[in-house]
Amino acid sequence: MPTIFILNGPNLNLLGVREPATYGYDTLGDVEERCQTRAAAHGLSVEFRQTNHEGQLVDWIQEARESADGIILNAGALTHTSVAVLDALNAADLPVIEVHLSNIFRRESFRHHSYVSLAATGVICGLGPHGYELAIEALAALIEAQSGEAAR
Ligand code: CA2
Numbered sequence: 001m002p003t004i005f006i007l008n009g010p011n012l013n014l015l016g017v018r019e020p021a022t023y024g025y026d027t028l029g030d031v032e033e034r035c036q037t038r039a040a041a042h043g044l045s046v047e048f049r050q051t052n053h054e055g056q057l058v059d060w061i062q063e064a065r066e067s068a069d070g071i072i073l074n075a076g077a078l079t080h081t082s083v084a085v086l087d088a089l090n091a092a093d094l095p096v097i098e099v100h101l102s103n104i105f106r107r108e109s110f111r112h113h114s115y116v117s118l119a120a121t122g123v124i125c126g127l128g129p130h131g132y133e134l135a136i137e138a139l140a141a142l143i144e145a146q147s148g149e150a151a152r
Contacts, residue, residue: 001045002069002143007060008050009076023101024128031129038133042140061088070095070139079114089119095142097135100125
């Protein structure tokens with residue numbers, strides 16, 4: 001069964017607990033549940049994780065390189081600061097969908113630049129937790145297309 005890593009960066013463990021006006025009322029556990037259901041419908045296995053630590057995120061992206069078929073990444077604030085995350089994504093050589101709950105382009109200008117986008121196949125932002133489900137749809141199609149190419 002193809003495996004996807006859904007990785008979440010700093011402070012996303014606070015989802016549903018603080019700042020509902022920006023990030024909504026769903027907890028990260030709720031988001032994982034939606035992801036597991038949607039991925040199962042596509043025959044995908046999901047490794048869903050969150051960390052507050054940049055190095056941990058880099059380690060998980062390196063792990064994905066070995067054992068996953070694609071990555072969905074909400075790197076939180078590291079999106080806007082981390083060359084280390086960008087380098088890990090480039091080294092992973094996997095399809096990457098970047099997700100943000102909020103529309104980062106309606107927010108402060110420092111959120112308008114994303115290092116992650118430089119390595120992402122696609123970007124989804126502003127659609128709340130539904131964005132994760134859309135990212136799974138996109139990744140499922142990309143993985144399917146890749147396996148079709150490999151068989152030809
Ligand atoms: O919109 C997103 O998903 C972000 O990646 C969230 C990050 C932010 O730094 C990015 O610019 C956009 C922040 C995650 C913090 O999540 C919280 C959730 C609830 C309460 C407080 C923080």
